[in-house]
Structures are given as structure tokens and as C-alpha cells.
Amino acid sequence: MRLMFVITRGDILGGAQSYVRDLARQFHDDGNQVLVVCGAKGEMTDALAAAGIAVVQAPGLLREIHPVHDPRSVASMTRLIRSFRPDLVTSHSSKAGIVARIASRIAGVPCVFTVHGWAFNSSESVAKRAVYRSIERAMAPLASRIICVSNDSLRHGVASGIAAKRMVTIHNGIPDVTTLFRATTNAHRASGLMRVVSVTRFAPPKDQATLIRAVARTPGVSLDLVGMGPTEPAARNLVTTLGIADRVQFLGNRRDVPAILAGSQVFALCSRSEGFPLATLEAMRAELPVIVSNVGGAPEAVDDGRSGLVVADNSVDGWVEALTRLATNPDLRVRFGRSGRAGYEERFTFDRMYSHIASAYRAAARPETATERGVIQQIQRT
Numbered sequence: 158m159r160l161m162f163v164i165t166r167g168d169i170l171g172g173a174q175s176y177v178r179d180l181a182r183q184f185h186d187d188g189n190q191v192l193v194v195c196g197a198k199g200e201m202t203d204a205l206a207a208a209g210i211a212v213v214q215a216p217g218l219l220r221e222i223h224p225v226h227d228p229r230s231v232a233s234m235t236r237l238i239r240s241f242r243p244d245l246v247t248s249h250s251s252k253a254g255i256v257a258r259i260a261s262r263i264a265g266v267p268c269v270f271t272v273h274g275w276a277f278n279s280s281e282s283v284a285k286r287a288v289y290r291s292i293e294r295a296m297a298p299l300a301s302r303i304i305c306v307s308n309d310s311l312r313h314g315v316a317s318g319i320a321a322k323r324m325v326t327i328h329n330g331i332p333d334v335t336t337l338f339r340a341t342t343n344a345h346r347a348s349g350l351m352r353v354v355s356v357t358r359f360a361p362p363k364d365q366a367t368l369i370r371a372v373a374r375t376p377g378v379s380l381d382l383v384g385m386g387p388t389e390p391a392a393r394n395l396v397t398t399l400g401i402a403d404r405v406q407f408l409g410n411r412r413d414v415p416a417i418l419a420g421s422q423v424f425a426l427c428s429r430s431e432g433f434p435l436a437t438l439e440a441m442r443a444e445l446p447v448i449v450s451n452v453g454g455a456p457e458a459v460d461d462g463r464s465g466l467v468v469a470d471n472s473v474d475g476w477v478e479a480l481t482r483l484a485t486n487p488d489l490r491v492r493f494g495r496s497g498r499a500g501y502e503e504r505f506t507f508d509r510m511y512s513h514i515a516s517a518y519r520a521a522a523r524p525e526t527a528t529e530r531g532v533i534q535q536i537q538r539t
Contacts, residue, residue, distance in 0.1 A: 158522055159190045161243040163234070163257040165218045165250040168199025171358060172435045173249050173273040176306075176329060177201065182208045183511055192241050194218075194234070196253070213237060218253050222292070227256065234260035245269060245301075245522040251276035255292065258299040267301040269521050272310045274432035274453065277317065278362070294318045301521040304514070307433040307454020325517065328457070329433050330510030331442065338415035339444040339498070345422055345490040350379040350404065351483065354421040356414055356439070359386030362430035364450070364471070366395055371427075371476030373399040377484045380405045380425075383417060418443040422490060423483050427468075427476065431455040441501040446493030448479045458505065464497035 164177050177193065178201050185191045185208065192211050195202060196218030205212055215237070217230030234256050238246060246268040248257035254270045261268035276289035294317060297303065303324040305311040315321045353372070357363045365382060369392060372380045382392070382405065389407065396405045411417060418424065424440030424447045431453035438458060440447050447465035449455040459465040466482065468475040483490050 158184070158245060158518065159241065159243040160184055160192070160518070161238065161241055161246045162191065162193045163215075163218075163246060163248045163253045164193070164195050164201075165253045166197055166199075167193070167195030167202040167205075167212065167214075168197040169358075170200040170204075172329070172432065174201040175331075175435055176271075176273070177249055178204050179332065179507060180511065180514060181205060181210055183507075184515075185210050192243070194237060194253075218256060220252070222252065222255070222288075230256050231259045231263070235263045238264040238266055242266075245518055247271065247518065249273060251289065251293075255296055258296050262299045267521050268299065269302050269304060269518060270296075270300040271304045271306065272314065272432070273306055274430065275310060275313055275317075277313075278430045278453070290317045297323060302517060304517060307457050309454040309457065310432060327510060327513045327517065328505060329435055329438060330505045330507045331435055331438050332507040334415050334442060338419045339442075340419050340421065340494060342491050344420070345446075345487055345494060347422070350377055351423060351480075351490075352379050352381065352421045353423045353425050353480065354381045354383065354417060354440075354445075355425045355427065356383040356418070356436045357426060357428070357434075358384045359389040359392060361388070362428055362452075363388075364427045364429050365392045367471065367473055367476060368425055368427040369395050369399065369401075369405065370473045371480055372404065373401045374473065374477050375480040375484060378404070378480055381408055381417065381421065382406065383408045383411050383414060385410050414439065415443065418445055421445060423448065423480075425476075425480075426450065426455065427471065428452055428455065429471070433457065438501060438505045441497035441505070444494040444498040446483060446490045447497060448476070448483070458500070460496060460500060464493050464500050 162177050162181050181191050181193055193205055194213045194215050198214050202212045246257050246261045248254040249271050258268050277286040297319045305326045306329050308326050311324050311326050314324055372378050396402055424445045426449045428450050433454035437447055450471040451467050451469045456467045461467040466479040468479055
């Protein structure tokens with residue numbers, strides 16, 4: 158196949174960018190012709206270029222929705238599609254999804270839209286949610302298929318008026334690592350402060366402030382914060398104000414995250430909104446017990462009470478209770494970690510995800526046959 162991936166940002170390496178990077182590389186390695194189009198170049202596109210994958214920058218993808226500028230972006234995208242002549246366009250993130258779907262329809266090429274998180278999520282204002290919801294309803298018929306990375310996203314799509322038959326859930330998956338990057342039983346049972354790690358960008362809807370406040374109220378816990386972003390200065394000020402600078406480290410953006418996870422005892426992801434976070438899967442892969450907020454698709458990876466804990470109300474009190482439960486029970490941390498690793502191996506490997514995605518892409522790239530309809534139905538059942 159000739160595949161064109163379209164995503165808003167290529168200058169960072171968040172969940173959607175990691176998803177596109179890994180899929181693009183695998184499709185390329187499997188002999189497909191791949192082109193990636195993004196609004197800005199940087200960390201993701203550097204990784205793609207190193208793998209020999211062509212990248213084109215389309216700056217118009219970075220702008221907010223605009224009635225004057227967006228038609229120009231659509232025209233530019235249409236020219237790119239006609240020039241590359243893909244069998245399928247696959248779009249990721251809201252703005253890229255809108256532009257790519259319209260341009261693909263004009264160019265007469267099928268398009269798959271992947272929902273990493275709807276634009277009408279709860280972190281936006283009521284007015285913006287209403288506008289984005291209307292736009293997504295209007296855009297939905299332009300996609301041959303809409304892939305949701307969580308059941309929660311699919312439910313929200315249906316509730317917003319998008320036909321369920323147009324959507325399918327394919328959970329995220331990530332490549333495995335060697336046993337060197339797994340937390341060990343001895344590490345889980347080590348004496349001293351329980352080392353909690355959180356790997357996420359410092360920006361809404363991530364909620365490091367609630368996690369920091371909970372750590373301040375939980376004796377015997379230290380916290381490593383991996384990532385950077387606009388809310389980091391406020392988080393640093395909060396740590397100083399609470400007097401816990403000796404228990405909290407700001408590690409910045411790191412390329413050795415698997416090693417950091419392997420040296421930790423608990424993973425925490427505190428957020429106000431989520432699609433289906435890859436960071437949680439990375440922690441499960443590392444055999445870490447996880448604590449997540451009960452938002453979006455985040456709880457779908459966690460067997461609450463078996464592989465980790467889900468904080469139902471995302472309150473400071475809820476996080477203190479979860480942290481305390483693990484800090485006072487090393488054996489529970491071991492059991493949760495082993496269960497999480499088993500869950501990763503069964504449900505969230507990259508190979509499993511890639512198999513489902515490749516089948517969905519092949520089916521969308523040309524008119525469905527009876528066999529292809531059967532493939533989609535099988536994906537929906539798994």
C-alpha cells in the first residue's frame with residue numbers, strides 16, 4: 158500500500174506522535190510506501206527521517222480552526238494527496254483529521270481518522286465543545302472508518318451523534334523491551350521511600366498538582382516527574398510551598414524512560430482527561446503497579462484491584478488513599494506488577510495492535526468484500 162499519515166504536530170513525541178512513529182516505521186519495514194505530513198517538524202519527524210521515511214511539513218495544520226486560512230490548508234493537502242497518490246490517508250489529531258478528511262474526499266482517496274481524544278473533551282470550554290462536536294458530526298461521513306483507541310472514545314462518539322457502525326475500537330499497543338527494563342521483585346520490596354514515577358507532559362489536561370499534593374500528605378513516598386511543559390514552573394512552586402523538595406524530583410524530558418520505570422516501584426498518571434495513555438502501558442510492560450485517574454480510556458488498561466488502582470474521583474484524598482495502600486504493602490506491589498505485565502502481554506503488545514490496524518487499513522483502502530467485513534466485525538468483538 159501507499160500510505161499517507163497526517164498529524165498536527167511532529168515537533169513533540171506525545172502519545173499520538175509515538176503511535177504514528179511506530180506504525181509508520183512498521184508499515185515502511187513491511188514494504189509499504191509511507192509519507193508523513195505534519196504541521197511542525199522536530200522530535201517525531203527526526204525519528205522518522207532516521208528510519209528513511211519521507212516527511213512533508215504543512216504549517217497550516219498548527220492553527221486553530223479558521224474560516225479563511227483552513228480552505229488554503231485543505232487546498233494544499235489536496236495537492237499533496239494528488240501528488241503522492243496514496244491508497245489510503247490516515248489522519249491523527251483533530252485539526253489534521255478535519256483537513257485530511259475534506260482533502261481526501263476532494264481527491265477521491267479513502268481516509269481513516271484515528272481518535273486519540275475527541276476535540277470536544279471535558280478540558281475545553283462548553284462553547285468550544287459544542288462547536289467541535291458539531292464539526293466532528295459533520296466530518297464523520299467523510300471517513301471510511303473511525304478508529305478509537307478506547308471504548309470510552311467510541312461511546313462519546315456515539316453519544317455525540319456519530320454512527321456506531323462507522324467506528325471501531327483498537328486499543329493502543331507498544332513494542333516490548335528486554336528484561337533489563339522490568340522492575341524486579343527485590344526493588345518492589347526494598348525498604349525506604351516508595352519511589353513513584355509519573356511520565357507525562359506538564360500541560361492540561363495532565364494534573365501533576367493533585368498528585369504533588371497527595372504525595373505531600375503521604376509519608377514514605379518520593380516522586381519523580383518526567384516531562385516538561387508550560388505548567389512545570391507552577392508545579393515547582395507548589396513543591397516548594399508544600400516543603401517537599403527533598404521528596405520530589407523534576408527529571409525533564411528523558412530518553413531513558415524504560416530504565417527510569419525499571420528503577421521505580423509505582424507508576425502514577427493523574428489527569429483530568431485521557432484518550433488511552435501509552436505511558437500506562439509502558440509501566441505495565443515494566444512490571445510496575447499503576448495508579449490512574451478514572452477519566453477517559455485510562456481505566457481500560459487497568460484491572461482495578463489486581464494490576465493497579467483507579468482513583469474514582471481524582472481527588473487528593475483519593476490519591477492519598479491509593480498511594481498509602483501501596484506504600485504500606487510491598488507484596489501487593491509485586492502482585493499488581495506481575496498482573497499488569499501479564500495484561501500487557503495479552504492485550505497491549507504492538508504486534509497485536511498492528512495486526513488489527515493493518516487489517517482495518519487494508520479494508521478501508523478499497524471497497525469492502527465479504528471477507529473484509531468479517532475482519533472488521535472480528536476486531537469489534539476483540
